[in-house]
Amino acid sequence: MRLPSAAFAASLVCLIIAPVLAQTPAPAPSPTATVPVPATKRVTCLATTQNFKGQEKRDQMQLCMAQARLDCLKQAIDQKVVGEARKSAIKTCVGTDGPEPQ
Template sequence: MNLPSAAVAASLVCLIVAPVLAQTTPSAAPTTVPVPATKRVTCLATTASLNGQDKRDQLQLCMAQARVDCLKQAIDQKVVGEARKGFIKTCVGRDGPEPQ
C-alpha cells in the first residue's frame, strides 16, 4: 500500500522546502504576513483525502513522526525541562486533542 510512503514523502517535502524558502531574501515590503504551517496542519492536509480508520491511522502516524521530529529539534537546541514541553507543543502546533 502506498499511502504511508506518500504521507512521509509529503512531510519530507515540507521539511526540505521550508528552510529553503526561509533563506530567500524578501523583496519589497509584503502586504500580508505569511503564517507558517505547523506540522499538525501538514498532517491534516496529507490525510484529508482519506476516510474512516485509514484516515485515523495515517493521522496518528504523521503526528507521532511530527512529535519525534520536534523532539529531535529540541534536543539539538538543548531545550530541557518545561521549556522542552512547550517547545514541542509549539513545534507540532497542537492546541488540543487530535481530531478523530
C-alpha cells in the same frame, strides 16, 4: 470653464504633495518583523490525510502526528531545550495546545 479650474486645482495639490512624499524615507525592514510563520506540523498532517476516509484516515493522522512529535523532539534536543521549555517548544512545533483527540 469648470474643467480647467479643476485640473489646475488638482495639479496644484500634486505640486504640494509630491515633494513631501518624496522626502519621507521608506521604513527600513526590521529583521524580526514580518518573518513568515511556518505551518505547524499538525496542519501539514491534516492536509496530507484529507484524501483518506474512515479508519485509514485516523491511522494515517496518528502516524503523521507521531512522526511530527518525534521530529519536534529531535529539534528540541538539538537546540538543548530542557524541562517545561521543551514541552512548550514541542507543543508549539507540532501545533497542539493539549493532548491529541483520538
